[in-house]
Amino acid sequence: LEEKLIFEIGSTDTTGVDFAVSPAVDSRLGNLARTDAIGLPGLSEQETVRHYTRLSRQNYAIDLGLFPLGSCTMKHNPRLNEKVARMPGFADIHPLQPQSTVQGALGVINELAVWLIKLTGMHGVAMTPKAGAHGELCGLLCIRAALEARGDARQVVLVPESAHGTNPATAAFCGYKVEDIPATPDGRVDLEALKARLGPDVAAVMITNPNTCGLFERDMKVISDAVHAAGAFVYCDGANFNAIVGRVRPGDLGVDAMHINLHKTFSTPHGGGGPGSGPVVLSEALAPFGPLPYTARMEDGSIHLIEEENVGAEMPQSFGRMSAFHGQMGMFTRALAYILSHGADGLRQVAEDAVLNANYVLRSLDDVLDAPFGASGPCMHEALFSDKGLAEGFTTLDIAKGLIDEGFHPMTMYFPLVVHGAMLVEPTETESKAALDQFILALRSLAERAKAGDEALKGAPYHAPRRRLDETLAARKPVLSWIDPDLAEAAE
Amino acid sequence: LEEKLIFEIGSTDTTGVDFAVSPAVDSRLGNLARTDAIGLPGLSEQETVRHYTRLSRQNYAIDLGLFPLGSCTMKHNPRLNEKVARMPGFADIHPLQPQSTVQGALGVINELAVWLIKLTGMHGVAMTPKAGAHGELCGLLCIRAALEARGDARQVVLVPESAHGTNPATAAFCGYKVEDIPATPDGRVDLEALKARLGPDVAAVMITNPNTCGLFERDMKVISDAVHAAGAFVYCDGANFNAIVGRVRPGDLGVDAMHINLHKTFSTPHGGGGPGSGPVVLSEALAPFGPLPYTARMEDGSIHLIEEENVGAEMPQSFGRMSAFHGQMGMFTRALAYILSHGADGLRQVAEDAVLNANYVLRSLDDVLDAPFGASGPCMHEALFSDKGLAEGFTTLDIAKGLIDEGFHPMTMYFPLVVHGAMLVEPTETESKAALDQFILALRSLAERAKAGDEALKGAPYHAPRRRLDETLAARKPVLSWIDPDLAEAAE
Amino acid sequence: MRYLPLTDSDRQAMLATIGVTSIDDLFVDVPAEARLAGTIPDLPDHASEMAVERHMAALARKNLSAGEAPFFLGAGAYKHHVPASVDHLIQRGEFLTAYTPYQPEIAQGTLQVLFEFQTQVARLLGCDVANASMYDGSTACWEAIVMARRITKRGKALLSSGLHPHYVSVAQTMAKFTGDDLAYETPELDSKTDSQKLIAAIDKDTSCVVVQYPDILGRIEDLTALADAAHAVGALLVAVVTEPVALGAIKSPGAMGADIVVGEGQSIGVGLQFGGPYLGLFACKQKYVRQMPGRLCGETVDAAGKRGFVLTLSTREQHIRREKATSNICTNSGLCALAFSIHMTLLGEKGLRDLATLNHALAVQAANRLANVPGVTLVNDAFFNEFTLVLSKDARDVTRSLADKGVLGGVSLGRLFPHAPQLGQGLVVAVTETVTAEDIEAFAAALTEELA
Amino acid sequence: MRYLPLTDSDRQAMLATIGVTSIDDLFVDVPAEARLAGTIPDLPDHASEMAVERHMAALARKNLSAGEAPFFLGAGAYKHHVPASVDHLIQRGEFLTAYTPYQPEIAQGTLQVLFEFQTQVARLLGCDVANASMYDGSTACWEAIVMARRITKRGKALLSSGLHPHYVSVAQTMAKFTGDDLAYETPELDSKTDSQKLIAAIDKDTSCVVVQYPDILGRIEDLTALADAAHAVGALLVAVVTEPVALGAIKSPGAMGADIVVGEGQSIGVGLQFGGPYLGLFACKQKYVRQMPGRLCGETVDAAGKRGFVLTLSTREQHIRREKATSNICTNSGLCALAFSIHMTLLGEKGLRDLATLNHALAVQAANRLANVPGVTLVNDAFFNEFTLVLSKDARDVTRSLADKGVLGGVSLGRLFPHAPQLGQGLVVAVTETVTAEDIEAFAAALTEELA
Structure with a gap:
């Protein structure tokens, strides 16, 4: 079960791909033609298939058995979703095609958005965040935009001890001061401690519900009311939405923003660490501040994409773009197929x-x-x-x-x-x-x-x-890319 | 590495498939409604994926490494071919659709036929045989039909010792008397012994070239000439065509019929034992007798399918149908993609x-x-x-x-x-x-x-x-289907 | 030449090891006049993956695929929805690119699947044992006739007029050479089958009666009387099933006394694919197992006592018996058998029954609707998911006109029986779970227009 | 409900084990007023696989896919032919359905791939080390600006006018909240870039200069002077590559002195997918590795002394450092990185160079042809596979009209820079190996008609 590295078995002269012969032209590369050896080994198709097939067999995966990784929701990934995502009408369209040529794609985004809004009882949804942590960023940006819109420069985000590590990291990345809120002995947020800390400097509380102790926060509605009363917003980490989907709507609990990990609740495959997808559902107070681009269904049934060009008329308070294009389309098709399958x-x-x-x-x-x-x-x-x-x-x-x-x-x-x-x-x-x-x-x-x-x-x-x-060795003397032992020896 | 049987883990109440609710109708099943328990266990989709994924990992395959099984030609199976075979235009068409709706499919058969004819230097090709042994049958049927057409009832087929076991089996299955021809010490057909045996009772010689000793039959042309002189035909087992494709044309060596294992020379995957595909190229003498259905390109570029209906005009001497439909279409698309890739x-x-x-x-x-x-x-x-x-x-x-x-x-x-x-x-x-x-x-x-x-x-x-x-145990007390141990015990 | 890993320097080094100077030296045994000096003329050189894919896609687009039109074709090949996981799993390299399991220690995946497949098929068909698959239903049918001859030592087989005419053709082709005596007549457009005629024709020279169930016109009937009549004179009943989904709703041939049951397994797990590769099912009573053609997988133990599976009873096969083998079959339909087995596992008994119920219900709805079209008469009394209509016009012309209108409306008996003009107005219509109410309406509307 | 394996009797047995009587008893902690009594209204119930597939296929058919039309769009996302084996391999269940490799003993497949990916990316971009991928090019670009701030402790970044405007938007969005100072101007339709202006603007408050290569108009130029100018005052050069195939033909940013090179890896192995998921590439000089965001895979040994791979330097990450982490990133683009790595392995250096050569040659042909269309001027002097035309009409209108004619003819600068009317007649045209001579002619003909 040892598989050599491609750098040990491939050669820069070998390729597994054929191309048509290039027509002869006068180069327009200026003086920039690459002359150095790049050092990229190639393998024939047969060798490539073997290398990656053999490597795959060194992995454990949900396809092989139970994968009870808490908070990661490793559920079955239906193959229908893979098939759907590969339909050329979804897989082979460019994000900047004229809108008339991508009505089906915009339709997918819109249909998924409607499901997410109804399932959560919220008002709007930002579809572009690329993963859960990116969704957290999106939610905090909405909150910050909403506060700024009312001229309020709050600087503190409260995060319970039991939160995902991404929560405080996100708040800090956005320039907030992060403060912990302790847990009670029974594994829930300490309501009194939270209430005591609320004040005019608090922008938001980031809370995970169901929480990371596996429990439902019984006081969620009370917490939300208290946070709102203090002029702050409630961000809910939706990583555990799987536990309550269809039985509880976060909107009914006073949540203002919550990311939904499509790769958890809605089964888009994890792929060894990603890609994820983290749409953020938003309350009425926050929805106007969501990111671009945005889809909207018009009265004639066509779906419009709201971008920088038309944002003035449609969504003037948007905080702007947070990734180059429309989000994780390949995950939207899978998630929608999953949702429709379940109903x-x-x-x-x-x-x-x-x-x-x-x-x-x-x-x-x-x-x-x-x-x-x-x-x-x-x-x-x-x-x-x-x-x-x-x-x-x-x-x-x-x-x-x-x-x-x-x-x-x-x-x-x-x-x-x-x-x-x-x-x-x-x-x-x-x-x-x-x-x-x-x-x-x-x-x-x-x-x-x-x-x-x-x-x-x-x-x-x-x-x-x-x-x-030996993880200590790896961290102490990091070897992060392959070094040709011959070259390394020669250098010594 | 023990995976239980589906009968041990599944239940007849479990299913991995959903269906729409059946509309209520008056049954038209007569008195035939099935009332007995069938005994077919079901698994959820997740369990199904796991069962077969885990089972697959108990196999060796060309995707895992060298597979030097002599005479089986286990070469790389390109994934392009799998993709092509799954295009709905090929995978999702019915063999009895009106011809106007399947011109592309008939085009594939015709294009592949042209390649096979040109690569072998022969006159025609029968595309319907389902595997190599089925192709042998086809070749012998052509020979028999040709002999009968001239009123010649020869009864003997000569087969060298080193032939594939299918060769004598095929000849016997068609009602021929099979006689062996010895090999020379250098591993080739004994030309003199063969010549000596030729006579008016010999219908055909079945020869493998390159032969199963891995050698080219140097005397092939001499043999063919002698066989033809004796009024018989030369059947060549094409299992080893991989060794000579593009360098030698069997037609130039006097071969009258040869099957081509598309799953060997042209890389359609073996799939754990099949499906195969065994088109048979035919000499001018045998081509008129080939099986139905048959494709022919018309002057206007359209491709006609010749079936029972129109066989009279087009191919009156055809020996008839040897499988229900047109042959292994799914293999034709793969083989053609492979051939076009190589050129x-x-x-x-x-x-x-x-x-x-x-x-x-x-x-x-x-x-x-x-x-x-x-x-x-x-x-x-x-x-x-x-x-x-x-x-x-x-x-x-x-x-x-x-x-x-x-x-x-x-x-x-x-x-x-x-x-x-x-x-x-x-x-x-x-x-x-x-x-x-x-x-x-x-x-x-x-x-x-x-x-x-x-x-x-x-x-x-x-x-x-x-x-x-223990293969002896398996053959001595054959257990060919799963018996519920509870029932078996109760029966004792 | 992306599939060929040798570099020119590899080639030179290898020639040196071999001790020759050029590749031509390795082809010296080819007679000089047969050695081709260069590439064969009039054939193109190698092409990129993209170019090949585009060429093939252009051909594929010239076909009207079943998913693009209201679709009602059957007659031996059926459009069913195959779950996406089936195709995913059969593409696992370890299944797809394995060979026949000659080395069982490293082929337990394939072997266990075959063992499970055999058990599923035997149970579905109502038999004791099944083999590991044949080429397709038509060749399995012929092999059953030959097997009955081997068992009974008699050469006369009675083929029901309800047997698929292509299956009849295959048998007739083979019989021309083997001398088997096959009795067969084309069917009549009647709700009753020819069972009584067959029973009357059975005699002591009969090796077997071959009957299809449901038959080519979609008719179903109890086979018990036929089995009894055959057994009474020592003949066998061979039943042929071209639509195995039916057996989720109707009695199995085995339960009604059939000795050998063969079939076309394409309906379950295997797509239409323009006719192939398909999947021959072959099952029989325990006592005939050593006369059965084709591969068999059996249970055994390994040197450490663990349960394992091997190919067995190979003394019946060509690689051992050569000219004395039970058949010349070498290849099976392993990958199609895998697809069948996976699909059947996903269905389970509950799913299969649900599927069959849905097929039947939609077929009844369609039959009722189409029988109301002026100029249409329904032949069948009983049926599963396929039935025959008699039209007021030549059905072959009608199917062509319908295709021009984008409706794939069944198989005409004129296509199946070109030499039986009395059947020319017959149309066989199949209705599976893939048919919608809109499809039925579209068909009825187009047919109404066509027959007006 | 085919994905849910529990049967009702299972559920009853499990409730009994738990010691409750109904499933509602497990939701007692939910406030009564928030418990939904039944299913959420106005949403459909579960559907069969076939029904869902048909629904999605109907939506897919409403899109004009790139393969169906002469296609010339780029501007940060490129259509390249991806070999079929890439998609086959990434669908291996062991890759597709694995999680982040937190348990390295049973995740060596993913980990070795990431190690190989990191090495490939570092070499391609001309850097010492690369991470195991980011969300996409735009977020990688922003992370690079933040990283430069961490390294230099300075808050002012100079963004080249040649940087993709969406990347600029992302940076501006984030900077609004973090207070970073970003200098940026829209580009001019000139064959010369703004390098001289940038060099003039660099000062001791500058954390980094961010420059795209090839830039949004397809222009390429030597970055050495820019790197030298930045380094002279202790600032960093961040290079952004949105078309990595270019680096098979032109010098790497690393070789020209860039300190951090980020990019969009979609071009290699990952399809267009309407914008995501894509693949952020991130590489830098060795000395900055501990300031790098995102996951890293490193080599080590196991208890038996065998080489193995683990995620490492996790003390930079959020799950250890919480609010002190180098970024909040948790997920990467693992599966896209796998696709990139497989495609790169299939190409190898030879294939990559061939691919780049072919792209450039076709782009030169297209540029020459299109520049001959009346009303068209070519902006670029040097370019790789993308160039900018100035049309005699508003380019946004032209792209829409072309689409109506079935030609997907580039990205208008009006779409990219809606608030810069002076760019309105600019059209960015990308030409890859998927473009044929017929495509170029079709585009030229349609454009000629449009501008007539």
């Missing part, structure tokens, strides 16, 4: 089954693993455990690596930070009971081994393409 | 590189492995070795299974029958020199171990999804 009834069932599966895991294991918020009510779509009770020297990491040997992807480790040795398990609604039972059995056995101090566990994984990797 | 120059290069690669393997290993025909001239596209010189008790099988542990698919074992412990290695032209060098190294090391009597080799493979399988 209103199916999406409600999604939330129910996701929550059912998580509670089933929680209650099937809380006798062998510590569930720090097990008494705080049902969990939503993820079950949280801690390392409390493991034998001396045994950690969450050991259990995670042990799961690899059992044929599963590990759960999320050491997150949320508020729980020591956290293990966050999100099965998702696309797992069968049989698959959950197998997983529960495996995790139970690992918990028992870790409690009994089985030293073998500390060497796990044994049955993976690699044993534990 | 006349590229196909000639195919033969040259295939022969070069095989001779390179032969000459790189003939010091450690016995090459029984090493002195008979260059090999064509496959290199033949024998088990001569291995230590007592070590066999070709041990070397084959050893190759599995080295990460390669084994070569063809124990074929051709004329060589003891034959190992037939066909690298094909799509292997790089680096890949061949790795393979040669592995095979050399195995040969040395088998000569040295390394007992460990007899247990190989060790690093495969399964160890050696």
Whole structure:
């Protein structure tokens, strides 16, 4: 299971692509013709197919088994969506084609937008953000624009301890001062602490609901009312929308802005880390400030794209463009196909089954693993455990690596930070009971081994393409690109 | 690496497919409504994807590495061809659509037919045979029809010892008496024995050229002339056409009929055993007798399909239909894309590189492995070795299974029958020199171990999804379908 | 030449290893007069992937694909919706680019699929065992006739007039050479089949009766009486199923006494593809398994005691028995069998029944609607998803005119039986889950216009 | 509900294990007034795969796809032929359905690809190191400006007038909130760029100069003088490449002294897709690596001493540093990076150079031909595969009229710079290997008619 690098097997003379012969012309490259060796190895098509096929087999993936990475919502990726995204009418159109030639594409954006608005009970939606964190940026930009529009220069964003790391990073990136809000012992936002901190300097509260402890924030409406009363806005991290879609509308809870990770709730594939897509639904107060470009359905049924040119008439308060084009079209087609497949009834069932599966895991294991918020009510779509009770020297990491040997992807480790040795398990609604039972059995056995101090566990994984990797070495002496050993030797 | 059977994990209540609700109608099924349990388990889409993805990973394939199965021509399968075959204009048309609606499909058949005729220097081509063995049948049917047309009822087909097993089987299936022709010590057809046997009872000679010893039949033209002089026909097994495409035309050697395995020479994927496709090129003497349906380009450029309806005018001597429709259209599109990609120059290069690669393997290993025909001239596209010189008790099988542990698919074992412990290695032209060098190294090391009597080799493979399988048990007590163990137990 | 990895310097180095100076030295055994000096004339040179794709796309655009028109063709090939995951999975390189599983240790993926496929097919057809697939339904049908001859040692087969005429043609082609005696007549446009005639014709020389179910006109009927009559004289009943989806709604031939059941599996998992590759299904009673043609996969154990699968009973096959083999078949339809098996797994029994129910319901709606078109008479009494209409005009002309109007409106009996003018006004209409209410209306409207 | 495997009996059994009686009991923490009693009104229920596919196909058909028309659009997104094997490989489930490689032992496939990608990108752009990708070129450009601020501790960036106006917009949007000072002017329709002006404007408050190469009008020029001028006062040169294929033919920005090179990688391996997902490229000099945003993959060894790869230098990232992170980026464009890397591997240096040569040659032919159309003037002196024409009419109107004639004839500067009427007659034309001689003639003919 060692696959050499392309730089070790390819040559700059080899190619897997044929081209027509170039016609002879007088060069117009000026004096800029590239003369240096670039150093890009080529492979024939056969060798290319083999290299990447063999590499793929060193990955774990949702197509191979349960992938219970908490907060990541690794659900089944239907192949219909891949097929739809590849229709030439979607895959092979340029973002700057005349609008008359892309009415279907604008129609997809508009139809998806309508679904997102109705599912969340909000007023508008910004479709261009490229991922969840980009959506957070979008939401904060809307808030900042709305505040500026009323001449209000608030400088503080409140973020609960249990928030995703992107929340404070986003607020800081936008120039805000970030302040933490503590959690209560039962794993929720400390309402009194929050209320106490609200004031005229607070621009927004960024809150995750369901939160990263896997719990629903019971006081969400009260929080929203308090935030609004203080003249601030509520940003909701929508990473966990999967737990409530079809059963609860964030708009009914007073949320002003929330990003929706299409690659979580609506199943666009993660692809080894991206691309994502993070449309942001907006309340009536924030919608006028959303980014360009924007789609609007006209009375004649045609769909217009609102850009810099016509923004004056249509959306004068827009804060402007936040990416070059219209957003992640390739993800919109997939998400829309997914949404239409489920429909209103199916999406409600999604939330129910996701929550059912998580509670089933929680209650099937809380006798062998510590569930720090097990008494705080049902969990939503993820079950949280801690390392409390493991034998001396045994950690969450050991259990995670042990799961690899059992044929599963590990759960999320050491997150949320508020729980020591956290293990966050999100099965998702696309797992069968049989698959959950197998997983529960495996995790139970690992918990028992870790409690009994089985030293073998500390060497796990044994049955993976690699044993534990030395991350410290990687960070201490970073090797970030391939260096020809011959050249490196010659240089020494 | 154990994957349960669908019967063990699925349930008849589970489905991975949704349908619209059926409208209520009065049944027209008569009294035939199915009431028994069928016993077909279903899986959700997620479970289905996992089951087959995991199963696929227990296979070796050309996408994973060298696949030197002699006589099988396991070359690279370009992905362009898969894409082309799936164009709705090809994949989604019915064989009985009005001809005006399938001119492009008939065009593909016609264009491919022209290529096959020109590449082989023949007069016509029967496109409908579904595989190589089906093509053999087609060729013999043409021969029989031609003989009958002249009132000649010959009963014998001569087949050299080294022929593919399908050759005698085909002849017997058509009602012919099959007689063997011996090989000379240098691995070719015994010309004198053949000449001696020719006579008024001989309908045809079935010959493989390049032959299964990997050699070109030097006397091919002489043989053809002798056969024709005796009033018989020459059938050539075209399985090895890959070795000579673009460099030699079978028509120039006097061949009357030859099937072309599109899945060998022209790279349509083997798919774990099929589908194949075996068009048969025909000499002027045999072409009038070919099967229906048939395509013909008219003067106005349109392409007509000749079926039972119009056969009288167009092709009165056709022997009739040998499969329901027009042949393996899905393979025609792939093969045509492959042929057009290579062009006349590229196909000639195919033969040259295939022969070069095989001779390179032969000459790189003939010091450690016995090459029984090493002195008979260059090999064509496959290199033949024998088990001569291995230590007592070590066999070709041990070397084959050893190759599995080295990460390669084994070569063809124990074929051709004329060589003891034959190992037939066909690298094909799509292997790089680096890949061949790795393979040669592995095979050399195995040969040395088998000569040295390394007992460990007899247990190989060790690093495969399964160890050696008990084929005797399988044949003695055949279990050919899954029996529910609960039911089986209850029945006892 | 993007598929050829050797560089010129590789070639030179390799020639040196071999000990020759040029590639021509490797072709010395070819008679000089047959050696081509250069490329074959009048053929183009190599082309880029883009150029080839464009050429093929231009040809594809000259066809009217089934998805572009109201579509009602059947007669042995059916348009069903195949889930996208099926095509995704069969394109896994490990399935697509594998060979026949001769080395079972590294072919368990293919082998387990074949074992599952065999079980699914046997259950669907109501038989004990099935093989790992044949070329298509028509060749499977012929192989069944030959198998019945081997079992009964008799040479006379009775072919029902309801058998697909192309299947009949294939059998007649082969029989011309093997000397089998095939009795066959073209069908009548009647709601009743020829079962009574067949029963009357069965005698002690009969090897088998071959009957299609549903038949070429879409008719269905209980096969029990036919099976009993055949068995009474030691003959076999061979049933042919060209639309396996039907067996989600109607009794299996095996349950009604058929000894061998063959079929065309294209309906499940395999697209229309202008006729191929398709998927021959072949199943029979346990006692005949050693007479069955084609590949078989069986269960066994490996050296470590683990369950595994291998190709088995190969002593029936050509690579062992040469001229004594049960057939000359070497290749099967492995990839199509995989597609069938995946689709069937996605469906499951529940999905198959739902699919069959939907097909039948839409077919009944269509039949009712079309029978109301002036000049149209419905032949069938009972049917599944296909039925025959008699038109007031030549049906072959009508199908061509309809195609010009963008409606692919069934298969004319004139196309299927060109030499039976009495059938010329017959039109076979298939209705699957892909047909919408709008499609039915469009067809009815166009037909009304055509017959006015 | 084909994606949901739980059966009703499963659900009942699981509720019993949990110890509740209904699913509602699991939603008790939701305030009663926010609990929806049933499905959300005015939204359809679930639909079959076939129905969804048809709905989406109907929408797709309302678009004129690039392959259906003579096509000359560029301006930051380019139509190139992507080999079929690229899309095949990125659809391998193990790549497509994997997550960020947080567990490196079972993610070596993705990690090795990222390591190879980083190396390919660094070499192509002429830099020491590259990251594992960003959202797209425009966001990568903004991140580079922020990175330059972090490195230089200065807040003033000079944006070249040749920078894509949407990239400028993105930077301006962000700068409104962060307080960065961005100097920018719209370009002039001149064969000369604004380099001299930029050099004159560089001062000790300048964090960086941002220049696009080839620029929005397709112009190319040597960046060395600009780099030297920036470096002389401790500022950085940020180069932006929106057409990476160009670097197969022209000098890399890194080789001309750029400190940070960012780009849009869509051209290689990633389709047009109406603007996304695309692929942000980000590379820089070794000394700035710890200030680089985004994910990085690095080489290391495992417990058994084998080479392996991990995500590294994560102390720069949001999940460790929260509000002190180098950026808020969490997701990358992993799958697009994979596509880029596969396509680049298929090309190799030889293929990339051939591709670039072909693009340039066709662009020169097209420029010569179009410059001959009455009413057309060519702006560019030097260019790669994109150039700017000045028409005798408003170019935006012309592109719309051409589209009505079935020709997608470039991007009007009126679309890109709606508030710069002096640019209204400018048309940016891109010519790649997908353009044929017939396409050029069709464009020239339509343009001739339009300008007549």
